[in-house]
Amino acid sequence: DQQVKQNSPSLSVQEGRISILNCDYTNSMFDYFLWYKKYPAEGPTFLISISSIKDKNEDGRFTVFLNKSAKHLSLHIVPSQPGDSAVYFCAADNAGNNRKLIWGLGTSLAVNP
Amino acid sequence: EAQVTQNPRYLITVTGKKLTVTCSQNMNHEYMSWYRQDPGLGLRQIYYSMNVEVTDKGDVPEGYKVSRKEKRNFPLILESPSPNQTSLYFCASSSRVEGSPLHFGNGTRLTVT
Numbered sequence: 001d002q003q004v005k006q007n008s009p010s011l012s013v014q015e016g017r018i019s020i021l022n023c024d025y026t027n028s029m030f031d032y033f034l035w036y037k038k039y040p041a042e043g044p045t046f047l048i049s050i051s052s053i054k055d056k057n058e059d060g061r062f063t064v065f066l067n068k069s070a071k072h073l074s075l076h077i078v079p080s081q082p083g084d085s086a087v088y089f090c091a092a093d094n095a096g097n098n099r100k101l102i103w104g105l106g107t108s109l110a111v112n113p
Numbered sequence: 114e115a116q117v118t119q120n121p122r123y124l125i126t127v128t129g130k131k132l133t134v135t136c137s138q139n140m141n142h143e144y145m146s147w148y149r150q151d152p153g154l155g156l157r158q159i160y161y162s163m164n165v166e167v168t169d170k171g172d173v174p175e176g177y178k179v180s181r182k183e184k185r186n187f188p189l190i191l192e193s194p195s196p197n198q199t200s201l202y203f204c205a206s207s208s209r210v211e212g213s214p215l216h217f218g219n220g221t222r223l224t225v226t
Contacts, residue, residue: 032212043217105155
């Protein structure tokens with residue numbers, strides 16, 4: 001039973017446009033949500049996070065929105081660049097549970113020039 | 114440079130031959146963890162450590178051992194590898210501050226024949 005779901009395995013967008021990656025979760029006890037980016041042959045790298053008490057967090061071209069009532073979060077990348085092409089993982093952190101992260105299966109983003 | 118270093122990057126071995134994958138971090142992080150990544154299953158936690166001499170099982174600990182004798186090192190030991198342990202392995206570390214992100218190594222691709 002997946003507690004964190006990324007329902008789109010892949011997404012393709014044009015350079016300069018907005019990329020929207022979605023993530024749904026089932027456990028309302030999660031305290032933080034994090035997005036990681038992964039290039040082939042590298043480990044995941046942290047991108048941006050959001051606390052469950054907020055509904056938006058922004059860092060440059062990356063914005064994460066959290067809708068707690070819908071148990072849904074999304075990552076917006078504006079404008080998208082070819083270097084953003086990677087697999088993006090959504091992860092949920094139950095801070096009271098020994099820092100264990102629950103991971104989605106990832107969305108592969110392709111940004112076309 | 115702050116980093117998590119795993120070795121080796123690639124390893125091919127035979128069933129039953131004990132092996133160790135090393136992991137070292139230079140960020141003075143208390144928390145360290147091992148994950149395996151398999152197609153369709155995402156990232157699954159094998160073992161984690163909250164501090165020196167404190168380790169605990171993750172979701173898929175069978176067939177693995179770990180030790181945490183020093184803060185910076187967290188080796189993963191496969192006493193008797195089997196083909197179902199063929200996978201991509203990641204070591205990660207973080208501080209224990211709530212919401213702090215995991216820092217990952219670049220992975221170890223293990224093949225057990």
